[in-house]
Amino acid sequence: MNHADTKPSRRIGRPLSFDRDAALHQAMLLFWRYGYEGTSLSDLTAAMGVTAPSIYAAFGDKRRLFLEAVDRYLSGPVTAKSIIAGAATAREAAAGLLHASVAGFTGADTPPGCLLASATISCSAAAMDIQQALAARRGGIEADLRVRILKAMETGELPARTDADALAGHVMAVIQGLSTLARDGDAREKLTRVAEMAMAAWPEAGRPG
Numbered sequence: 001m002n003h004a005d006t007k008p009s010r011r012i013g014r015p016l017s018f019d020r021d022a023a024l025h026q027a028m029l030l031f032w033r034y035g036y037e038g039t040s041l042s043d044l045t046a047a048m049g050v051t052a053p054s055i056y057a058a059f060g061d062k063r064r065l066f067l068e069a070v071d072r073y074l075s076g077p078v079t080a081k082s083i084i085a086g087a088a089t090a091r092e093a094a095a096g097l098l099h100a101s102v103a104g105f106t107g108a109d110t111p112p113g114c115l116l117a118s119a120t121i122s123c124s125a126a127a128m129d130i131q132q133a134l135a136a137r138r139g140g141i142e143a144d145l146r147v148r149i150l151k152a153m154e155t156g157e158l159p160a161r162t163d164a165d166a167l168a169g170h171v172m173a174v175i176q177g178l179s180t181l182a183r184d185g186d187a188r189e190k191l192t193r194v195a196e197m198a199m200a201a202w203p204e205a206g207r208p209g
Contacts, residue, residue: 018050023048023049023050023058024059024065024068024069024072026048026049027048027065027069028069028070028072029047029110029111030047031066031069031070031115032110032119033111033118035118036066036119036120036127036130037127041055041062044062044065063129066119066130067130067133069115070115070116070119070133070134070137073115073116074137080097080141080144081141083096084096084097084141084144084145084148085144087148089152089157090145090148090149090151090152090157090158091152091157093148094145094167094171094199094202095195095199097141097145097171098171098174098175098178098198098199099192101114101179101195102178102191102192103188105179106182106187106188106191112183112185113179113180113182113183114175114176114178114179114182116134116137116138117179118179118183138172141172142168142169142172143168145168145171145172146164146165146167146168149162149167150164157205158203158204159203159204159205167203170198171198174195177194178191178194178195181194
């Protein structure tokens, strides 16, 4: 890809054919594949089919475009929040997150791995606010899962001595690892087995927590 700076077109404003949603989708794919700092403005204008002034007019700046792309990545009919809320048990919530991650990280039409994990791998200190924003989004998912685990402890689904914080963190750590495996080229079948092995260690009532 060409990461060199280019002079903006003289045409100001977005073209009449500008499809904001489609352009945002293309930006999301670029950030997903190359990361925040690895994606230049010229990369974005080429992929989105708009001029630099169009991006500024529609999204503000690169940072705001990136964060909106992240929100798009996290949205949809099936989200982490809906998986956790819709699961009958905490175990099903964790398994649902893992298997949804496997599917999302190995899609045929999307870059491998997780956008949240890969977007800031090579970020400098100048992008610390971006790293913090992504950490907050991951933290929100972990917090929702931890609450679900605590409820499971109250109902006896999980042992009362279960470390809810560590168990939720364990699931998130496995998801991060699945992202790395996917970016390394491992197949969906292997990632599925890794997810299943992680769930084999899930505590059960009647077993020490």
